[in-house]
Amino acid sequence: MNERTQVATLSVASNSFLTLAKIVIGSISGSVSILSEGIHSGIDLIAAFIALFAVRESGKPADSRHAYGHGKIENVSGTIEAVLIFIAAIMIIFKAIQKAYSILEGGGSTSDNLGIGMIIMGFSSLINFFVSRQLMRVGKRTGSIALEADALHLRTDVYTSAGVFCGLLLIKITGWAILDPLVAIGVALLIFKTSFELTKEAFSPLVDVSLPEEECEIISEVLRLHANEFVEFHKLRTRKAGAERHVDLHLVVAKYTPVVDVHELCDRIELEINKKLHGTHILIHAEPCSKRGEACPVEEATSPTCQRCQAKNENKRQRLDN
Template sequence: MQNIDRKVKYALLSVVSNSMLILFKIIAGILSGSVSIISEAIHSGMDLAASIITFFSVRQSSKPADKEHPFGHGKIENISGLAEGLLIFVAAAVIIKEAVEKIVDPGEIEQAPIAIAVMVISAVINLSVSRTLMRVSKEEESMALEADALHLKTDVLTSLGVGVGILLILLTDFVILDSLVAIMVAVLIIKEAYHLCKKAFDFLLDSKLSDVEEAEIERIINQFSDQFRDYHKLKTRKSGNCKHIDFHITLDSEITVKEAHDLVGSLKKAMSDQIKNTRVIIHIDPFEKDERVEIIDIIDEKHDEIE
């Protein structure tokens, strides 16, 4: 419950910070007439929608497994990440549309110092919140919080880009720079959205854990290699922050049920102690000496035929 409350608390922090920034950017955009600042306000609006999705997804995903969802509700976070990525694509499309219209019919930038100040303040706030969310997302292994952190990281880059664009307009009087910077902002957003959607989609398709994580799992299994013949059919996937691990071990047929039960329990405990948020399923296969000899004989016969 403590982890759930922590994730919800930081998701709420993102909702509050985005709400404040939208208000600041709208005011600055109206005062300055800058399309890039208006585009930033639109982007922050999408970020606010994403933050609200994150807030509700982390609450739902942490619910325990039930009859209808025996593997838990973790994939709600993956769905949330995909939804947030799609929202970023929509924001980018709106920004490009507004920028193109301003290229055709450019306007003057007014109150530029105010606009630049708002962008700098926005970047500083988002950088602080983004780093906090990314840290918590890694500690809690929350994809929803990670997606929100990536949104805000993108906002930091785009806010600084808009501020630089307005500064360049002041120095060069080349008003179209405002729209060009807005389009560059949109390109950055599209790139971030693509990576976010791909990661979320991979988890929804039950992609395996990373090579590093699987190597750690195999290392733990091998610590008990003197108690079984072999292991095989290792399968892994991730749902929310829960890592699902499934594999088979081959035991001598003479081993007792209690010995097999104790070995399985030791393997599960070792994985739980060394890898956070694991759910381990271990299948036991009996080792039959006669069947092994027969298989070896068949291999030898095939080898003789080849020679």
């Protein structure tokens, strides 16, 4: 079992325990804010199962039907998770409004079991803090959108659980039962925010949005380090599929440069990009320079690259004349 699968399994285990605990305690105490957290954790549990499935499937090698691999499974799973979070937030708001009406009409009161609710909320916040940190660490290092999405879920749960804890504490001190549904609505609003951010991050690669600007700059910097070995590069395109990055570009080299030299240059560029951006698949289309003298695309017509092109052109013409 690889590291990504291990942390995804850890998320499933922790969410299973917390979902059960919150629903049981919420039912005993009658607190809609605790029940809302139970619903939130239940959605997180479903999301954790989806993330576990996604990291397993996306790690499979390319096959005849999926020549570019299975990386976008992670993006699909992240989008589904975002929709689930959005649905959970709507459910929480609906339940909170019902509870608020009940309290305002004189049908709601504080519970004697809020203490155990505070304990489970505090415990939940601590567990999710450490699990989300581990998920985000592995997700960032491996470029897994599924693990990052799961980490965002649990990080939201850290804040919402802490918020519910504070709300229960205020209810216990003041006896104001109306704080319970108000805290639940606050939880839902935080969940809406997470859903929006996750949708944007997970869905963008599905429509082949370019890599972030800082990653494109890393690629350009590697190319600039080899600028004296080629004339120019253009048509640089980038995209991401799950944990995998895809890059392709056109590399203009001196005319009549031996194929083996061009191949070795492309290999060096690809290796250096991969050292800085792990899991990057690079396709370089090499093409000969067709310009000379004042039309040379480099800064100066007398540059070594331009001189080499002209020298090679001259040698070629001499061989043809002979």
